[in-house]
Amino acid sequence: MGKKRTDRQDLLPGTLDMLILKSLTRGVMHGYGIAEHIRQLSDEVLHVEEGSLYPALQRLQIQGWIDSEWGHSVNNRRARYYRLTKAGRRQLGDVESSFTRLVAAITRVMKPA
Amino acid sequence: MTAWLRRLAGYLRRRHLDDDLKDEIRLHLELRTQALVDEGMNRREAEAQARRSFGNATLLAERSREVWRFRPLASLAQDLRFGARMMARAPLHAAVVVATIALGTGLNGAVFVLFNAALLRAPDIPEAGDVVRVDDGEPSVGLTYPDYVDYRDRAAQAIDLAAFSSARATVQIDRAGEKLTEEVTPVIASGNFFDVVKVRALLGRTFSGREDLPPFGTPVVVLGEAYWARRFNRDPDVVGRTIDLNFQPFTIVGVIPASFRGLDVPGGGLPTVREMYVPLWCLPQLRPSEAPLLDRTTWWGLQVIGRLRPGVTLGPARAQLGIVAASLDREYRGLRGARAPWIGHITDVDLRMLTTEAGIVAAVMGTATLMVLLIACANVANLALARTCARSREIAVRMSLGAARWRIVRQFLTESAMLSSLGTVLGFTIAYWVLRISTGSLAEQPFSFSLDLDLRVAAYAAMLAALVALVTGLVPALQASKPNILPALKDVAGTYRLGRLRALFIGGEVAICLVLLVTTALMVRSAQKAEAIDPVMPAAYLLAIENHDAVLLGYKDRKLSALVAEMQRRVGALPGVQSTALAKPLPFSGSRYGTTLRRGDAADGPPMRVLLSNVSASFFQTAGLEILRGRTFGGASDEVVISEALAARMFGDGDPLGQRLITGEYDRSTHTVVGVVRNAPFVSLQLRNEPFMFRPIDASDGAAIVARTAGPARTLVRPAAAAVRAVDPRLSTAVNAIDDGIAHEVSEVMQGAAVAGGLGALALVLSLFGVGAVTAHSVAQRTHEIGVRIALGAAPSDATTFVVRQSIRPVIGGLVVGFVGAAAVSRLAAALLYGLSSVDPVAFGSAGCFLLIAAAASAWLPARRAARVDPLIALRAE
Numbered sequence: 001m002g003k004k005r006t007d008r009q010d011l012l013p014g015t016l017d018m019l020i021l022k023s024l025t026r027g028v029m030h031g032y033g034i035a036e037h038i039r040q041l042s043d044e045v046l047h048v049e050e051g052s053l054y055p056a057l058q059r060l061q062i063q064g065w066i067d068s069e070w071g072h073s074v075n076n077r078r079a080r081y082y083r084l085t086k087a088g089r090r091q092l093g094d095v096e097s098s099f100t101r102l103v104a105a106i107t108r109v110m111k112p113a
Numbered sequence: 114m115t116a117w118l119r120r121l122a123g124y125l126r127r128r129h130l131d132d133d134l135k136d137e138i139r140l141h142l143e144l145r146t147q148a149l150v151d152e153g154m155n156r157r158e159a160e161a162q163a164r165r166s167f168g169n170a171t172l173l174a175e176r177s178r179e180v181w182r183f184r185p186l187a188s189l190a191q192d193l194r195f196g197a198r199m200m201a202r203a204p205l206h207a208a209v210v211v212a213t214i215a216l217g218t219g220l221n222g223a224v225f226v227l228f229n230a231a232l233l234r235a236p237d238i239p240e241a242g243d244v245v246r247v248d249d250g251e252p253s254v255g256l257t258y259p260d261y262v263d264y265r266d267r268a269a270q271a272i273d274l275a276a277f278s279s280a281r282a283t284v285q286i287d288r289a290g291e292k293l294t295e296e297v298t299p300v301i302a303s304g305n306f307f308d309v310v311k312v313r314a315l316l317g318r319t320f321s322g323r324e325d326l327p328p329f330g331t332p333v334v335v336l337g338e339a340y341w342a343r344r345f346n347r348d349p350d351v352v353g354r355t356i357d358l359n360f361q362p363f364t365i366v367g368v369i370p371a372s373f374r375g376l377d378v379p380g381g382g383l384p385t386v387r388e389m390y391v392p393l394w395c396l397p398q399l400r401p402s403e404a405p406l407l408d409r410t411t412w413w414g415l416q417v418i419g420r421l422r423p424g425v426t427l428g429p430a431r432a433q434l435g436i437v438a439a440s441l442d443r444e445y446r447g448l449r450g451a452r453a454p455w456i457g458h459i460t461d462v463d464l465r466m467l468t469t470e471a472g473i474v475a476a477v478m479g480t481a482t483l484m485v486l487l488i489a490c491a492n493v494a495n496l497a498l499a500r501t502c503a504r505s506r507e508i509a510v511r512m513s514l515g516a517a518r519w520r521i522v523r524q525f526l527t528e529s530a531m532l533s534s535l536g537t538v539l540g541f542t543i544a545y546w547v548l549r550i551s552t553g554s555l556a557e558q559p560f561s562f563s564l565d566l567d568l569r570v571a572a573y574a575a576m577l578a579a580l581v582a583l584v585t586g587l588v589p590a591l592q593a594s595k596p597n598i599l600p601a602l603k604d605v606a607g608t609y610r611l612g613r614l615r616a617l618f619i620g621g622e623v624a625i626c627l628v629l630l631v632t633t634a635l636m637v638r639s640a641q642k643a644e645a646i647d648p649v650m651p652a653a654y655l656l657a658i659e660n661h662d663a664v665l666l667g668y669k670d671r672k673l674s675a676l677v678a679e680m681q682r683r684v685g686a687l688p689g690v691q692s693t694a695l696a697k698p699l700p701f702s703g704s705r706y707g708t709t710l711r712r713g714d715a716a717d718g719p720p721m722r723v724l725l726s727n728v729s730a731s732f733f734q735t736a737g738l739e740i741l742r743g744r745t746f747g748g749a750s751d752e753v754v755i756s757e758a759l760a761a762r763m764f765g766d767g768d769p770l771g772q773r774l775i776t777g778e779y780d781r782s783t784h785t786v787v788g789v790v791r792n793a794p795f796v797s798l799q800l801r802n803e804p805f806m807f808r809p810i811d812a813s814d815g816a817a818i819v820a821r822t823a824g825p826a827r828t829l830v831r832p833a834a835a836a837v838r839a840v841d842p843r844l845s846t847a848v849n850a851i852d853d854g855i856a857h858e859v860s861e862v863m864q865g866a867a868v869a870g871g872l873g874a875l876a877l878v879l880s881l882f883g884v885g886a887v888t889a890h891s892v893a894q895r896t897h898e899i900g901v902r903i904a905l906g907a908a909p910s911d912a913t914t915f916v917v918r919q920s921i922r923p924v925i926g927g928l929v930v931g932f933v934g935a936a937a938v939s940r941l942a943a944a945l946l947y948g949l950s951s952v953d954p955v956a957f958g959s960a961g962c963f964l965l966i967a968a969a970a971s972a973w974l975p976a977r978r979a980a981r982v983d984p985l986i987a988l989r990a991e
Contacts, residue, residue, distance in 0.1 A: 030137075030140070031137055031140075031141050032140065032141045032144040032145065035141070036148075049166075049167075049168040050141065050145070050166055050167045050168065051138070051167040051168035051169065051170060051173035052168060052173060054134065054137065054138065054173055054174070054177045055173060055176040055177045055179075055180055057177075058177045058180040059180050061119065062119050062120055062180060064119065070133075073140060073144070075143075075144075075147075077140050077143070078136055078140070079137075079140050080133065080136075080137050
């Protein structure tokens with residue numbers, strides 16, 4: 001457990017929103033689902049303070065990039081499900097491409113050919 | 114935009130959102146716990162682990178909520194509520210501050226409202242957007258009539274040009290057998306004037322056609338509605354009646370509505386609604402000016418406006434005027450300098466107006482009132498600093514609990530903004546109503562502008578309020594939020610040493626106050642000197658008789674000089690007239706003739722500008738100008754008489770008699786000096802010591818008659834007018850007593866002194882209040898220190914002296930700075946005011962001493978309390 005912790009990475013600032021949007025491309029999810037998704041896909045490297053997801057979800061809703069509705073979870077509890085909107089898909093495209101460029105640029109600098 | 118709508122929707126159902134969020138977080142924790150239990154963790158441990166990995170739930174919930182909140186708005190509301198509570202807790206402080214700010218902003222508001230109305234506001238005429246103002250590059254100088262006609266005819270395709278001017282006249286109205294006589298200032302306008310401004314007659318007609326020049330019909334006049342109401346009681350049968358203007362009959366042909374306020378460019382004072390309109394062709398009857406209308410080089414009296422033809426914009430119109438100007442320059446080469454025609458929409462602010470006399474008056478008034486406002490601000494800031502001391506504990510507590518410095522500063526600024534907004538609104542409201550009432554009732558003649566508030570006034574008020582809020586709030590805010598909170602928490606009295614800042618404010622106040630007081634003193638001194646003027650010319654016994662339409666009636670050359678001679682003879686024969694002379698221009702008529710002058714033995718040297726007048730040989734004796742050396746004209750046309758000032762400048766101590774002088778640039782002529790006369794206020798009091806030259810008059814192009822009377826000249830106005838008219842009944846004549854001109858000039862200076870005095874008194878009261886308040890506060894702050902001094906054996910009177918000395922120190926600093934500022938101001942004033950040297954010791958000394966003594970007195974009153982400090986109580990307070 002202790003060893004695992006050292007491998008964990010804090011998120012680059014501003015990337016949480018992108019990760020949420022990306023997760024939602026897979027379909028409708030509730031907050032816990034999004035957190036799990038990010039954790040599992042990143043092989044548990046990305047350390048998201050799970051609570052910080054919720055302010056981010058509110059922010060994205062205000063931007064109009066995601067939508068939400070209430071439904072029932074697997075264990076039949078009231079749960080809020082989030083869905084990517086059209087604007088959100090566009091936004092994801094934008095941040096994805098600029099992020100890719102950024103990573104590529106950093107990689108080039110760090111590992112010169 | 115939609116983000117804002119969503120935010121608003123969220124804000125409205127924020128309670129709901131809270132519950133939702135709680136549900137979400139609870140579900141999240143449950144699911145995480147379940148997952149951990151499934152991995153084999155025991156439930157209690159799993160719950161703890163789930164909460165750990167979630168983070169601070171309360172904080173995160175708070176942050177989620179804040180996402181939906183208008184944070185700036187929410188904390189602004191908080192600041193406002195807190196500010197209102199602070200005001201309610203110290204109502205006296207709030208009232209004093211609001212009143213002080215209202216005083217300062219109200220004064221500025223009054224000046225700005227007038228300035229805005231008189232100079233900035235567009236005239237209210239139909240389709241004003243198409244109306245333009247045209248001049249030859251100098252807004253305060255008009256066009257000559259021939260220039261106007263050339264522009265009008267040659268640029269007719271682009272613009273329909275009209276011209277107008279105004280002149281004083283004496284009107285006489287028969288009312289129920291009684292004759293009412295008063296002074297009016299009719300507008301003299303071209304025949305197409307009302308067509309161009311699109312103003313229709315309320316009654317009868319306006320002018321017809323565009324003929325501006327003789328041959329005369331019967332002179333006609335159109336009345337303004339206000340004058341019609343005032344003098345004719347709105348009599349509908351007024352059309353067709355006759356009134357006398359400058360002793361000539363004019364037929365009333367119509368009345369125009371009061372909604373037309375005229376288009377005057379303000380010359381000096383505030384423009385007033387003109388009583389009546391006279392067509393340009395009646396100018397000779399109305400106003401025998403010193404030069405005929407048709408002369409291209411002398412009478413620059415016409416203001417020109419125009420209406421752009423349909424489809425024409427400013428650019429092409431300007432180009433057209435440029436072409437006309439260029440061709441006029443070619444055709445009349447040498448008559449005048451090159452024309453630089455200017456055209457602008459009448460609805461736009463003509464920025465050049467700011468450099469005219471009206472603009473300068475507005476600037477001076479604006480500066481003076483702004484100074485008073487600054488003093489008021491300094492007082493308010495000082496009061497705020499005092500309160501900062503009182504509130505230092507509150508602030509220290511807030512800061513130690515984690516309030517950001519910016520948050521504290523904002524709190525202070527919010528409070529000062531509240532106070533300054535209240536003060537500004539109050540000040541502007543009062544100013545507006547005072548103006549309303551005073552312009553409505555004091556002036557018999559309504560001003561030709563509306564005082565209605567507009568966006569510009571609102572913007573100015575907002576700017577002032579913001580300025581006041583910053584000036585009065587920022588310094589105390591920064592001071593209070595200084596990040597050394599420990600001493601304040603420990604409540605060590607007097608640790609806050611705001612003394613230096615407050616001294617700075619007091620010094621500044623005193624400096625500004627001194628400048629205003631010196632200005633007042635200078636103006637009063639100037640008025641005194643002007644009134645007590647050495648009677649070089651016995652102005653009260655001089656009568657001026659002007660006539661210039663003789664040229665238009667066909668008199669010229671020898672016939673004209675014969676006519677003038679005959680008029681002079683008849684005036685001279687009147688009982689009560691001692692002697693007569695001819696002059697052109699007339700003393701105190703406001704007109705200046707000038708030329709360049711060189712010494713005969715230095716023909717290539719730099720020229721000197723001199724004022725001049727053409728007079729007859731008997732002029733010096735008639736006008737009471739003592740000839741100091743030499744003699745008056747003997748008959749030769751090349752003789753000149755010069756003033757002492759000119760003699761001294763040209764020839765120093767040398768003998769000027771017999772010296773040769775060259776006048777003019779292109780057509781030079783040589784003259785011989787035959788006499789030297791005393792300096793006299795010939796053109797105006799101000800120009801009394803200007804170099805002046807007299808040339809023998811040639812009456813063949815007209816002249817005015819000056820008569821010396823045995824009794825007061827005013828009593829001879831009517832007989833003289835009758836005598837002149839008897840020579841040729843068609844002639845119109847203006848007869849005036851010369852001291853009316855001087856009285857007018859003196860009264861202008863006195864009015865200025867009264868205004869400056871009022872402002873100076875206000876500044877004084879405010880500054881003294883400031884000194885007193887600071888002293889009172891420092892006594893309160895230093896009770897302990899004073900107690901120690903007294904306990905150690907200082908006499909109570911020593912304590913008082915000590916406090917007063919402390920308070921006076923910044924006053925003295927302020928006086929020093931103020932003297933420098935006042936010296937700069939008086940240097941400016943010396944150019945504008947009569948009879949002042951650039952630094953007037955009496956004005957400076959009296960203002961400085963007065964201010965110092967007054968400041969000492971206002972410091973002494975609260976300082977007496979220092980003497981009553983009981984050392985025991987003071988020490989026990991520790």
